[in-house]
Amino acid sequence: MDTYLVAAFTATGIYVLLTLGLMLQFGFAGLINFGHVAFFAIGAYVSAILSLHGVPVLVSMAAAVILAAMAALPVGLLAIRLREDYLAIAMLAFAETVRISLAAEQWLTGGINGLTGIPRPFFSPGIGRADNLTYLAFVLLMDVAAVLLIFRIVRSPFGRLVRAIRDDENAVQALGKDPVRFKVVVFVLGSAFGGLAGALQAHYVTFISPDQFTASVTFYVWIAMILGGAERISGAIVGALLLMMFLEATRFISDVVPWISPSDMASVRLAAVGLALIVCTVYFPHGVVVRAARR
Amino acid sequence: MSLVVDGVSKAFGGLQVLDAVSFSAPTHERTGIVGPNGAGKSTLFACISGFIRLDRGAVHFESHDLTQATPVSAARWGLVRTFQVPRPYRHMTVRDNLLAAAPSQSGERLRNLFLAPRQVRREEAAIRQRAEEVLGFLRLQSLANQQASELSGGQLKLLELGRVLMTKPKLIMLDEPFAGVHPVLIEQLCTHMTSLNEQGIGCVVIEHNLGALAELVSRLIVLDRGKIIADGSPSAVLSDPNVGAAYVGRPQ
Amino acid sequence: MTAFYINLAIGGLVQGLIIALAALAINLVFAVGRFANAATGDYVTVGAYAGIAAQAVGFTSTLAQGLAAALVTAVLVPAVYLLVFRPLAGRPAATFMIASVGVGFFLRYTIAFFVGHDQYTFLRPTVRALQWEGIRMLPIDLWLSGLAVLAVAAVFCILFLTSAGRRLRAVADNPELARTSGIDVGNSMMLLWVLVGFLSGVGGMIVGIKTVVVPDIGWNILLPAFAAAILGGVGNLPGALIAGLLLGVVQELSSPIVGFVYKQAIAFGVLVLVLAVRPQGLFGARKAVR
Numbered sequence: 001m002d003t004y005l006v007a008a009f010t011a012t013g014i015y016v017l018l019t020l021g022l023m024l025q026f027g028f029a030g031l032i033n034f035g036h037v038a039f040f041a042i043g044a045y046v047s048a049i050l051s052l053h054g055v056p057v058l059v060s061m062a063a064a065v066i067l068a069a070m071a072a073l074p075v076g077l078l079a080i081r082l083r084e085d086y087l088a089i090a091m092l093a094f095a096e097t098v099r100i101s102l103a104a105e106q107w108l109t110g111g112i113n114g115l116t117g118i119p120r121p122f123f124s125p126g127i128g129r130a131d132n133l134t135y136l137a138f139v140l141l142m143d144v145a146a147v148l149l150i151f152r153i154v155r156s157p158f159g160r161l162v163r164a165i166r167d168d169e170n171a172v173q174a175l176g177k178d179p180v181r182f183k184v185v186v187f188v189l190g191s192a193f194g195g196l197a198g199a200l201q202a203h204y205v206t207f208i209s210p211d212q213f214t215a216s217v218t219f220y221v222w223i224a225m226i227l228g229g230a231e232r233i234s235g236a237i238v239g240a241l242l243l244m245m246f247l248e249a250t251r252f253i254s255d256v257v258p259w260i261s262p263s264d265m266a267s268v269r270l271a272a273v274g275l276a277l278i279v280c281t282v283y284f285p286h287g288v289v290v291r292a293a294r295r
Numbered sequence: 296m297s298l299v300v301d302g303v304s305k306a307f308g309g310l311q312v313l314d315a316v317s318f319s320a321p322t323h324e325r326t327g328i329v330g331p332n333g334a335g336k337s338t339l340f341a342c343i344s345g346f347i348r349l350d351r352g353a354v355h356f357e358s359h360d361l362t363q364a365t366p367v368s369a370a371r372w373g374l375v376r377t378f379q380v381p382r383p384y385r386h387m388t389v390r391d392n393l394l395a396a397a398p399s400q401s402g403e404r405l406r407n408l409f410l411a412p413r414q415v416r417r418e419e420a421a422i423r424q425r426a427e428e429v430l431g432f433l434r435l436q437s438l439a440n441q442q443a444s445e446l447s448g449g450q451l452k453l454l455e456l457g458r459v460l461m462t463k464p465k466l467i468m469l470d471e472p473f474a475g476v477h478p479v480l481i482e483q484l485c486t487h488m489t490s491l492n493e494q495g496i497g498c499v500v501i502e503h504n505l506g507a508l509a510e511l512v513s514r515l516i517v518l519d520r521g522k523i524i525a526d527g528s529p530s531a532v533l534s535d536p537n538v539g540a541a542y543v544g545r546p547q
Numbered sequence: 548m549t550a551f552y553i554n555l556a557i558g559g560l561v562q563g564l565i566i567a568l569a570a571l572a573i574n575l576v577f578a579v580g581r582f583a584n585a586a587t588g589d590y591v592t593v594g595a596y597a598g599i600a601a602q603a604v605g606f607t608s609t610l611a612q613g614l615a616a617a618l619v620t621a622v623l624v625p626a627v628y629l630l631v632f633r634p635l636a637g638r639p640a641a642t643f644m645i646a647s648v649g650v651g652f653f654l655r656y657t658i659a660f661f662v663g664h665d666q667y668t669f670l671r672p673t674v675r676a677l678q679w680e681g682i683r684m685l686p687i688d689l690w691l692s693g694l695a696v697l698a699v700a701a702v703f704c705i706l707f708l709t710s711a712g713r714r715l716r717a718v719a720d721n722p723e724l725a726r727t728s729g730i731d732v733g734n735s736m737m738l739l740w741v742l743v744g745f746l747s748g749v750g751g752m753i754v755g756i757k758t759v760v761v762p763d764i765g766w767n768i769l770l771p772a773f774a775a776a777i778l779g780g781v782g783n784l785p786g787a788l789i790a791g792l793l794l795g796v797v798q799e800l801s802s803p804i805v806g807f808v809y810k811q812a813i814a815f816g817v818l819v820l821v822l823a824v825r826p827q828g829l830f831g832a833r834k835a836v837r
Binding site: 078089090097266276 | 582583585631634635638639640641642644645646648649650651652653654655656657659660663664770773774777806808809811812814815818819822823826
């Protein structure tokens with residue numbers, strides 16, 4: 001039972017990072033990013049590829065975060081100026097393209113078969129339970145660091161101006177500051193969090209392939225963020241927990257009920273996510289979606 | 296130092312909203328712009344401050360060419376505007392509204408937060424000091440910790456002015472600052488603008504309220520259907536028969 | 548050698564028809580509803596499966612299957628409007644878009660749950676391709692092209708030759724003005740979604756016949772359709788058609804160069820290019836994109 005709990009909490013911890021990243025972009029800066037999974041994927045693959053070529057795991061992870069941020073920069077610069085629904089479409093297209101590229105470039109990424117045997121960090125005991133516990137501690141440590149970082153940023157003059165931008169972008173411009181720079185920084189930061197989550201994921205599951213990085217992941221994170229509340233940091237934690245509970249519950253059902261196959265369950269999950277998105281937008285008018293989309 | 300508007304024209308669809316508007320507004324003066332509804336006053340402001348692209352003409356402020364500039368550049372060069380309907384940062388306190396408006400904060404660059412924390416703290420303290428001064432000048436101290444969304448219309452106008460003051464402007468463009476505001480507050484606003492003018496900060500004020508405006512400004516420009524029909528001292532302009540004709544028979 | 552490219556272009560035109568139909572559906576919603584309908588692809592999927600269902604219950608003629616497909620979507624899509632989009636009236640465009648993503652997911656995975664991920668095909672007699680100097684054309688392509696043209700013509704006739712269509716165009720132009728002139732905006736919206744549903748159903752049939760029917764079939768054309776919609780100019784109906792055909796041809800012609808897999812990324816490249824260089828698309832008006 002406790003190995004199960006360790007696994008569930010590790011996955012939750014990784015989703016917390018993803019949700020925090022998206023929360024920065026959407027809840028904090030009002031950006032509608034439908035391509036979040038792209039940086040999750042980039043982080044995972046960069047870290048996996050480097051470490052499989054002998055680079056120490058922690059260094060690979062750091063490189064993954066940096067490369068995810070670097071990839072986010074041109075995307076952000078191009079996309080930030082777009083109207084919100086165009087931004088969403090462009091990011092969706094970007095994420096799909098990343099996935100296609102990962103599946104195509106077999107020499108680098110192992111193609112559709114993916115990469116296996118991704119190593120754990122040096123401090124891993126190497127044996128079963130202790131190994132997983134140590135990794136969980138590492139993921140939680142990253143979560144704490146991320147939360148502290150966000151606290152610092154939100155309470156800073158930078159954070160103050162981002163809040164002003166979200167409240168009234170035109171007024172910010174009329175007072176002499178360009179919102180674009182701030183939005184790009186927040187976008188890159190959120191994507192860096194996504195990259196870190198990807199790196200943690202890769203070394204946790206030790207096997208990655210392109211179909212772990214479909215658009216479904218983006219929308220899992222979206223619903224986690226919406227349910228938890230995109231305005232508060234605690235919301236990311238609550239949302240990730242809710243999502244994990246939901247995913248685990250559905251997996252449990254498909255294990256126990258014989259005539260529902262795992263792939264059927266996957267369909268149920270995603271149909272439920274779709275329904276949840278509809279319900280949240282229609283029935284929670286004072287929710288997050290209205291606030292950040294206001295211009 | 297002046298704002299120079301030279302032959303500015305703007306058409307929307309088939310309608311010529313501004314037609315070769317030219318005037319200059321020095322920073323040591325207080326200039327008023329009046330005119331009946333539809334005269335083009337708001338469009339003129341929008342063109343000057345960079346919110347709308349003008350079709351023909353030029354706008355200069357000091358040595359800067361504002362013709363193609365964005366609102367951000369215009370504001371950075373010291374020409375800052377308020378909005379007719381105030382645009383506060385609704386979910387932030389009055390004090391935070393002011394703090395956010397202060398220019399050139401190194402704390403707004405992420406790297407400085409981590410690489411130069413002491414400098415950020417120092418600047419933040421200085422900005423807070425200035426915000427207190429502005430709050431005092433506008434007599435808003437008691438509202439400092441209120442959320443902007445809870446303020447009355449008149450208080451929001453003061454907040455608009457406060458934010459503009461934080462940017463250390465050279466020329467303030469006020470868009471109908473007296474609309475819907477209590478007469479006592481109007482008097483306060485005029486006192487503030489006069490006091491600022493004595494410190495070297497000029498203003499250009501669009502208004503409907505001719506009475507209050509004539510008291511405040513030393514120069515009055517009248518706009519009618521996109522053209523300037525009068526430009527001079529308030530008393531001269533108000534006794535100009537053309538001006539009276541423009542207002543008579545036009546619904547206010 | 549040129550025959551090779553002409554054959555690619557023909558294939559691209561057919562592919563482009565599918566994209567064009569979806570792009571038209573997207574631009575209709577952009578023009579009237581003023582939001583990006585991310586469920587469009589999944590409406591197409593529903594159409595394809597409706598056709599398969601018709602085939603399964605015994606309708607063997609492609610025409611009957613197609614009618615069934617168009618009928619199902621022409622009813623389902625307005626129902627979605629009533630249940631999801633109409634309650635959202637007055638909210639920002641982004642809200643509609645997020646809801647439409649939810650609709651898409653719900654439709655796609657409900658189908659996947661009940662029907663599974665197996666491939667379904669439309670059973671058709673094998674007919675030899677028409678050949679001329681190395682250029683090959685399948686008769687079915689001609690039929691499908693004709694079908695698409697008819698569907699588009701029908702939609703345009705309704706929009707431009709009927710009074711209901713005129714009212715819809717008035718709503719697209721200026722909803723407030725239309726309302727105050729006495730036009731029932733609700734009825735016009737229903738017409739909009741019936742047209743969108745109809746187009747999606749036809750598109751679903753065509754893509755189902757050309758390829759195989761799987762739950763992802765519509766999602767796979769969503770991004771090319773959006774790229775075409777934006778390339779043609781958001782809200783621009785003829786633009787969507789031209790851009791869709793263009794994109795289809797460009798995708799196919801580029802496949803020898805970029806390979807089969809990256810062909811799909813062409814749509815993304817086009818999207819980026821348009822948004823970066825000329826956001827109003829080829830034929831669009833200079834509205835707020837940036």
